[in-house]
Amino acid sequence: MEKYYVSTRDKNRKISPKKAILEGISPEGGLYVWDDLDTISIDLEQICKQSYQENAFTILRPLLMDFSDEELKECIEKAYTNSFSSSDITPIRKVGDIYVLELFHGPTSAFKDVALTLLPQLMKTALKSEDAKAMILTATSGDTGKAALEGFKDVEDIGICVFYPDQKVSQIQYRQMATQKGNNVKVFAVEGNFDDAQSKVKELFMDLDLEKEASQKNILLTSANSINIGRLVPQIVYYFESYKYLVNHHVIQLGDKVSFSVPTGNFGDVLAGYYAYLMGLPVQRFYVASNANHVLTDFLQTGIYDRNREFIQTISPSMDILISSNLERLLYYMSGKDTDFVNACMSSLHQTGRYQIPQELLNKIQSLFGCAYLDDEQTKQGIREVYNKEGVVLDPHSAIGYMTAKQAEERPVVSLATASPYKFSQDVLEALGTSCQEELSAMHSLQKICTDPIPQGLAQLETLPILHKEVISISQMKDVVKQAMEDLL
Incomplete structure (x- = not known):
């Protein structure tokens, strides 16, 4: 069995995990991929008996073979001990x-925590054999940033x-990042949208001048986005975990197929599900749930990927993406x-x-992947409908996944809830017929409705002071990375 990852664009680029x-x-x-992924067969019976x-x-043992x-x-153990409230x-x-x-x-x-509590441990371990330092460059549409910083x-x-x-x-996502403590963290607001920032980060990774300067300082440039396989593969685990739940609660029998509805913009979360499928998870169908920036819906319906369209700022900002990086791995x-x-x-x-x-x-992709999208008004309607019928409050992203799951023909369907509703309190309150001008006040108003307490973080x-106030242009990103490398030494 091959022990190397290869690039999606160059088979001769072989590299250890x-x-x-x-x-x-x-x-x-x-992006790095492992050719033998579809030869793994995870023992489902064993999965259903384990923590x-x-x-x-x-699940990660065969993927991280070195x-x-x-x-x-x-x-x-370090990632998942006492770091989650459940x-x-x-x-x-x-x-x-x-x-x-x-x-x-x-x-x-946010869902990014599942991988971004583990990635730092994996990266720290990998660094031990390199005798080098690492500088992480990450563009975020809202959630990855704080999870990576933390x-x-x-x-x-x-x-x-x-x-x-x-x-x-x-506003909550902003405050989470802008108040971040840490001697090694830098946070920048960028003029433009997520795609502008993400494209520039990818450009910086291929910048020979920056690479030369980093090399001279013995610094490795890397990413905490799901383009990094160390961020992606931990997400495979919760697909198997959901299957374990359904078997152990007698919803399905071992071997039965399950469908998943996944709200996504960058295609990373649903790709992790596809990886689980390749590793033996019995999946009937994946539903790719999008917002008004429905470039993925259009692609899955027509086979044409076209980012030449208006960028729409929505109440589900983590999905406000027109360039879905991880789709490359599916292709x-x-x-x-x-x-x-x-x-x-x-x-x-x-x-x-x-x-x-x-x-x-x-046709091959459509045999496994369905799709749907909701605009902001439909999303609010979904939040309202779920609360009125079930007494459960969903955040805008999770509501898009849930309403897409409701449209699916198959049952059972597992819908991924990717963020706490408290992260988007104003929009959730508005969907439920209440308005609040200030996001922190909105959290307390939402607490009167929501059965779950406000998360401690x-x-x-x-009470936390704003520590990161800098707003920069796209063209300034390279300069601030250079300065951050100096500060790391």
């Missing part, structure tokens, strides 16, 4: 006839720069691991803003 985690993205812009931590080890058993177990890590709640997988019980109340704060020999679109995240596996094909698609996307896949490939935001 530790190196892939430290590099984040391949020098030519490709979350034991399942994380079982980590020793002791290293991997230690990373998992002992289940990712508990399930039945809401109507949909099973809602709650992924927001971590330190920053996971990497004060981690020895690692610095982190987070870039978020100015005025295009929720790689679905095309028979054809790097020339992936290269052609990505070149066309870069040059023209669009590409089209053959009908045969589209969000409750603390009222």
Whole structure:
């Protein structure tokens, strides 16, 4: 069995898992993948008998083959011990006839915590064999930034720069990032949208001048976005965990198929589900749930990916994305691991803003992936409907996933809830017929409606000082990264 990851754009680029985690993205812009992923067969019976931590080890062991058993177990233990408010890590709640997988019980109340409590441990372990430092560059549409900052704060020999679109995240998301403590963290608001910031970060990874300067300082440039396989693969675990729940609660029998509805913009969360499917999870269908920036819906219906459209700022900002980076990995596996094909698609996307896949490939993708999208008004209607019928409050992203799940023909359906409703209190209150001008006050108003308490990390935001106030242009990003590397030494 192959022990190396390869680039989606260059089969000759072979690299160990530790190196892939430290590099984040391949020098030519490709994403790291493992060719033998579809040869793994996870023992479902074993999964249903084990704890979350034991399942994380079982599932990640074949994917991170150059980590020793002791290293991997230690990373998992440090990541998931006393860092989540639920002992289940990712508990399930039945809401109507949909099973809602709650992924927001971590330190920053978003699904990114599941991976970003583990990635710093994996990266720190990988660094030990390199005798180098690492500088993480991460663009965020709202949630990744805070989860990465919290996971990497004060981690020895690692610095982190987070870039978020100015005025295009929720007030809670802004305060979470702007109040972040840590000697090694830098946070910048960027003029533009998420795609502008993400594209520039990818450009910086391929910038020869920056790479040379980093190399001279013995610093590795890497990412905490889901383009990094160390961020992506921990998310596979909760798909198997949801299957364990359904079996152990006699909803299904071992071997039965399950469908999933996943609110997503960058395609990373649903790709982790696809990875679980390749590793033996019995899946009937994945539903890709989008907001008004429905570039993924259009692609899955027509085979044409076209980002040449208006960017719409919505009440589900973590999905306000027009360039879905992880779709590249799906194209790689679905095309028979054809790097020339992936290269052609990505070149066309870069040059023209669009590409089209053959009908045969589209049919293959459509046999496993469905799709739907909701605009803001439909999202608010969904929040209101679920609360009125079930007494459960969903955040805008989770509501999009839930309403998409309701449209699905298959049952059972697991719908991924990706953030606490308290992170988007104003919009949730408005959907429920109440208005509040200030986000922190809105959290307290929402607490009177919501059965779950305000998460500790969000409750603390009222008293924390704003530490990061800088707003920069896209063109300034390289300069602030250079300065951050100096500060890391």
